[in-house]
Amino acid sequence: MNYREALDYIHGTKKFGSKLGLDNVRELLRLLGNPHNDLKFIHVAGTNGKGSTSSFIANILIEGGYKVGLFTSPYLEIFNERMKINNIDISDESLAKITCKVKEKVEEMLKKGMNHPTEFEIVTAIAMQYYKEENVDFVVLEVGLGGRYDSTNVIEDSLASVITTISMDHTDILGDTIGKIAYEKAGIIKNNGLVISYPQEKEAQEVIADVAEKNNARVTIVPTERLEIIETTEFGSRFNFGYKDIRMTNLEIQLIGAHQTYNAVTALTTILALKEEEIISITEEAIKKGLKDTKWSGRLEVLNRKPTFLIDGAHNIQGIQALKKTLKEIFNYDKLILGVAILADKDVDHMIEELTPIADKIVVTEANIFRAMKAEELATKIRKYNESITIESNIEKAVQKTFDMASENDIIVFSGSLYLIGDVRTIVNNMK
Structure with missing residues (x-):
């Protein structure tokens, strides 16, 4: 299987629709040897800002010396954008090789009479296998749709469940109220896990708190009241931010718009919480450079x-x-x-x-x-x-x-x- 054949196979599975649920992807990954079980995840859900927040987190970790996988959707120009390691897209050769391996396992599933996996389930499996083979330190994993039944939620544990802003979107699938949508997003919260949540509307925040309590998870609300925006121009923003007893000044980002400073401090809160838990070791210099160098195509x-x-x-x-x-x-x-x-x-x-x-x-x-x-x-x-x-x-x-x-x-x-x-x-x- 070459690169073009791999893409034709992946996109050819669109006819199987988009079904929420984890049984198919769970079986497909089992046949691959459960590559996801050997990876460490930072899982990111939300209505807006998922991609930017994920990119900020990944770039800071890269500047800290880690090997970081970034999984996002959809792609803008080429499919390979969806799976990166240290900001480099998956190669055509790797994509073809791993897709061939995944296709073999899909055929095994069909022989057992199981449903054909959807395109997103197949893409998720390819990513998991790729990151396992490349032995990354962390995977920043962006949810495709919702959270609870999204294919990415096949993971059993995460270092952090990050929830960006929640608003009304995909109401035909996720529900017609903020509370219902928040419940789907909060589905990524894991037992005894760490939750980083952007400050939500009251109804959404109550749902997140309730799900976290049932899972014995610890919730940190991004302290946006400690964000001081110094300036915002068409070339980016400069700001100060405080988290607990930490105060960071003259932070810079290239992404345009005041809302991107909020995505940046959501990512920064995640990084500082992970550092506090002694999961990562990272300097202030690496954090600043990671923020400043982050690019995210197609967003302003x-x-x-x-x-x-x-x-x-x-x-x-x-x-x-x-x-x-x-x-x-x-x-x-x-x-x-x-x-x-x-x-x-x-x-x-x-x-x-x-x-x-x-x-x-x-x-x-x-x-x-x-x-x-x-x-x-x-x-x-x-x-x-x-x-x-x-x-x-x-x-x-x-x-x-x-x-x-x-x-x-x-x-x-x-x-x-x-x-x-x-x-x-x-x-x-x-x-x-």
């Missing part, structure tokens, strides 16, 4: 200047509000030209109500995924709030149209779906 990422071209993966109301706030408070521009595509199963109406009125011109397009809302349908909804619309379902042509509309003092923003901005990122970078 500037791809071009004059005009400024910004992509952001906001795909729910909380993410859209953070994008809108950042545009208002940080960037200076003459006109805002918005490129937008949203998946049909998202909270489309509230997202466009929040974002589209502030745009001077809008190019409506479609993400390359079956769940994407058709451009014409999305445009009809947007017209309630903004009539300056151009419809272009082809993403490459949509990008070009936004450039054609823009002067050098304008800002172009593409947002609404991670599945959109990955293609946009490739297109813009190829134009340079």
Whole structure:
């Protein structure tokens, strides 16, 4: 099996859908020899900020001298991004070799009459086998969807269960209240484990506390009241932070937006709690450098200047509000030209109500995924709030149209779906 064949096999399993539950992935990993049982995990769940927080944690640990696996989803441009070790994507050769091994075990399952594993279950198994073979010190493991029945929750123990901000998303699967969604996210909490939680809405925080108590787990709430933001610009932020008797000053991050400072201190609280438990040994210098060097593609990422071209993966109301706030408070521009595509199963109406009125011109397009809302349908909804619309379902042509509309003092923003901005990122970078 070569790399292309491996990708064809992985993506070919999409037809088996997306099923929450652990029986299939548990059996698949058992047949592989339970590679996950030999790994140490920092497990990260939440609605927004999972990827950024995971990346901050991984980068700090890397600067501390550790060999760190990072598992995230979805990918933006190439599949290999989903599995990294010390910020290097899995090689084509390793992916092909391990996928072949996993495929053999899937065939064994089918011979026993078991259900075919889903794409995410197969990807999770590939990652576990890869990190085991590469003998990493830690794996920072981002949940795919929810937590309780997500394939990543096949792990029996974690060094820390990290829960970032919780808001309404995937309500058709996770529940229609903050409490129900929090219960699914809190499903990653392990017996006698350590929990790091961003300060949540009261209902969500009570659910997390209750689940932690039942599992005899210790909860640390990120002390955001001890965050002092010094400055936030279109090049990043500088801030001070305190945790217990520790005070750290002049911390810097490259990720744009005040909300990223909150993701950074969630990661920092996790690192300091693990250090307090004597699980890791790390210097303040390594922590500062890890924070400063962290990059996370597709999240308020500037791809071009004059005009400024910004992509952001906001795909729910909380993410859209953070994008809108950042545009208002940080960037200076003459006109805002918005490129937008949203998946049909998202909270489309509230997202466009929040974002589209502030745009001077809008190019409506479609993400390359079956769940994407058709451009014409999305445009009809947007017209309630903004009539300056151009419809272009082809993403490459949509990008070009936004450039054609823009002067050098304008800002172009593409947002609404991670599945959109990955293609946009490739297109813009190829134009340079």
